[in-house]
Amino acid sequence: MGPQNNILPIILLSTSILFLFSTSLVLFFVVQKRKQYKHVIEKERLENAFKNQLLQTELEVQEQAFKYMSEEIHDNILQGMGSIKLQLHSILYDIRDEDLKNKITDSNDLLGKAINNLRNLSHSLNNSYVANVGLIEAIEKEISYINSTKQTKCSLRVKGNDYNLGAEKELLIFRIIQEAISNALKHGKPRSIDIALIYRPEKLNIKIKDDGAGFDTSIRNSDGIGLNNMSVRAKMLNGKLDIQSVKNSGTSIYLEVANDK
Amino acid sequence: MIYKYIYLSIISISLVIGIVNYRILNIGGKILTAYLLSVLTTEILALIVFKTDNLLVYITGCSFQYALVLFYFNESFSNIKKRNLGLITAPLSIFIFFIITHFKGIPTRKIYEYLILMEGFFIISFCLMAYYYLLVKDMSTQILRVFDFWIVSLLFLFWSLSYFYWGFSGIIFHYKYHYVIYYFIWVVNCILYGGIGYILYSYKKGKLGTAE
Numbered sequence: 402m403g404p405q406n407n408i409l410p411i412i413l414l415s416t417s418i419l420f421l422f423s424t425s426l427v428l429f430f431v432v433q434k435r436k437q438y439k440h441v442i443e444k445e446r447l448e449n450a451f452k453n454q455l456l457q458t459e460l461e462v463q464e465q466a467f468k469y470m471s472e473e474i475h476d477n478i479l480q481g482m483g484s485i486k487l488q489l490h491s492i493l494y495d496i497r498d499e500d501l502k503n504k505i506t507d508s509n510d511l512l513g514k515a516i517n518n519l520r521n522l523s524h525s526l527n528n529s530y531v532a533n534v535g536l537i538e539a540i541e542k543e544i545s546y547i548n549s550t551k552q553t554k555c556s557l558r559v560k561g562n563d564y565n566l567g568a569e570k571e572l573l574i575f576r577i578i579q580e581a582i583s584n585a586l587k588h589g590k591p592r593s594i595d596i597a598l599i600y601r602p603e604k605l606n607i608k609i610k611d612d613g614a615g616f617d618t619s620i621r622n623s624d625g626i627g628l629n630n631m632s633v634r635a636k637m638l639n640g641k642l643d644i645q646s647v648k649n650s651g652t653s654i655y656l657e658v659a660n661d662k
Numbered sequence: 663m664i665y666k667y668i669y670l671s672i673i674s675i676s677l678v679i680g681i682v683n684y685r686i687l688n689i690g691g692k693i694l695t696a697y698l699l700s701v702l703t704t705e706i707l708a709l710i711v712f713k714t715d716n717l718l719v720y721i722t723g724c725s726f727q728y729a730l731v732l733f734y735f736n737e738s739f740s741n742i743k744k745r746n747l748g749l750i751t752a753p754l755s756i757f758i759f760f761i762i763t764h765f766k767g768i769p770t771r772k773i774y775e776y777l778i779l780m781e782g783f784f785i786i787s788f789c790l791m792a793y794y795y796l797l798v799k800d801m802s803t804q805i806l807r808v809f810d811f812w813i814v815s816l817l818f819l820f821w822s823l824s825y826f827y828w829g830f831s832g833i834i835f836h837y838k839y840h841y842v843i844y845y846f847i848w849v850v851n852c853i854l855y856g857g858i859g860y861i862l863y864s865y866k867k868g869k870l871g872t873a874e
Contacts, residue, residue: 408833412826423786423822427815430793434805441801 456633464528464572471526474519482516521546531575532568539575540596543582547594553586554593561600566660573634574607574658577642580634581609581654584627589613589652607656615646665848666709672852673702676859683866690738690810691865694858697730701855717770721777725756728781731817735788738810741795742788751784771832779829782821789818812861820854 489509496502521542524530531539537559544555565571578596585591591613599606628644631654635642638658646652680687680695687695704723708716729752736748759780763773792814796805805811827834827847834840 408830409837412830412834416823416826419822419825420819423818426790426793427818430797431805433797434801437797438801438804 453633453636456629457637460630460633460637467526468528471523471530474523474526479516479519479523482512482519486512486516518546525579528572529568531572535565536571536575537563537598539571540578540598543575543579544596547582547586553591555582556593556595558595558597559600560597563598563600564660566605566658570638570658573638574605574656577631577634577656578607578609580627580631585609585611585613585652589615591651602660604660605658607654607658609654609656610651612651615648615650615652617648618644618646665845669848669852669855670702670705670709672859673698673705673855676855676862677702679859679862679866683862686866687862688738688809688865690734690813691862693730693734693737694813694862697727697734698855698858700727700730717774721770721774724774724777724781728752728777728785729756731785732788734813735792738813739792739795742791747791748788751788755780755784775829775832778831779825782825782829785817786821786825789814789821793818809861809865812864813858816854816857816861820850823850 486509489505489512493502493505493509496505524534525539525543525546534542537557540557544557547553547555566574582594582596585594589611591611594609594611597606597608597610599608631644632642635656638656640656640658643655644652645655677695677698680691680698684692684695700723704719704727707723708719712719732748732752734748735742736746737743742748759777763776768776792810796808796811796814801808824847827843834843837843
């Protein structure tokens with residue numbers, strides 16, 4: 402047996418040990434990284450859950466604030482304004498001056514309009530309002546309120562046989578639609594806003610389309626709070642929200658909510 | 663000879679993949695394409711031009727490829743790049759190596775063996791440093807989808823399999839069944855270069871991302 406034959410088993414053994422070591426190291430590495438990855442994903446999931454919980458609480462607080470404002474408007478401001486209206490009406494009988502009478506009548510009309518607007522606002526802020534009148538009627542009221550400004554033409558299309566999704570879900574949908582309309586009016590200055598409710602047996606599809614300025618969906622600035630609120634509400638609904646917008650070409654918002662009933 | 667052609671074809675295919683995807687590859691991928699080009703050039707030169715005495719071609723080629731691999735590590739991993747370990751180690755180790763071998767009057771065959779032992783030692787060390795970096799880095803992507811992980815694993819497994827065989831190739835050459843080992847090394851080489859090609863191809867397909 403030559404020296405080369407003596408060294409061969411050593412080479413084979415060394416290679417086997419080195420290969421075994423490197424393979425074990427790679428496997429150990431992969432297992433560790435998988436654990437680490439799972440940990441990162443879990444951390445992200447918890448962070449998201451916490452964020453969602455926080456936003457959900459914020460929205461609940463907001464909803465409470467809306468309710469409080471609605472009650473305040475209804476119980477105090479509207480009551481007061483109603484009394485003023487009655488007073489003005491009674492004053493009319495004691496006044497002989499026609500010019501002053503006309504002025505008071507005009508003021509009374511304006512006050513009546515303000516009372517109506519405030520009542521509408523009070524209704525739309527009240528979280529039991531949607532449950533009382535139903536989603537479609539609530540949206541119609543919102544639309545009539547926007548149309549009364551005569552600056553933007555707003556329309557509602559309902560397809561399919563409508564059904565009740567439950568008070569909580571309908572309120573969330575209503576708030577998303579309100580947010581979408583508010584965003585469009587605030588940033589897009591559209592000529593028209595079209596809302597479509599498509600009732601299918603298994604799901605409700607909602608489309609809100611405007612012909613306003615649109616925006617770059619990749620850029621989310623501080624105004625993105627409204628969009629965030631919409632996303633959170635959509636998550637709370639277990640729904641799918643898709644916002645498509647191109648600068649100067651309007652915005653389309655799609656919401657899909659499953660019918661669990 | 664057929665084995666040589668298969669081997670050259672595998673390197674060529676991998677090189678073509680690297681060249682086709684060159685624009686979209688990260689810096690590491692680009693260096694590896696250059697590495698494949700260097701390997702192919704060395705093999706062709708050794709096969710055709712310097713058929714009779716090609717050991718010098720291999721020594722030059724290996725030194726260059728070794729420098730490219732360390733350059734790849736330097737550019738792909740922040741912990742290595744921070745101190746430019748790849749850029750410093752490659753020229754310094756080659757310089758010191760050739761100075762020592764020159765003054766010691768070591769024969770060419772032995773120089774080649776020692777060169778490969780040195781290369782293997784440093785490349786395995788850099789692989790461990792790269793693993794350390796990948797291990798401590800908090801990544802939001804799965805490790806199996808990281809381009810550099812596959813490259814490092816391929817280099818690491820390749821060198822751990824061929825380290826001693828290359829280093830003692832002079833002794834193995836006298837062994838009765840040395841061709842069995844050479845076939846084994848041939849397979850390992852084919853896996854390395856084919857693997858690099860496949861990883862470059864997967865990078866293009868968007869299956870793999872970088873560690874950064």
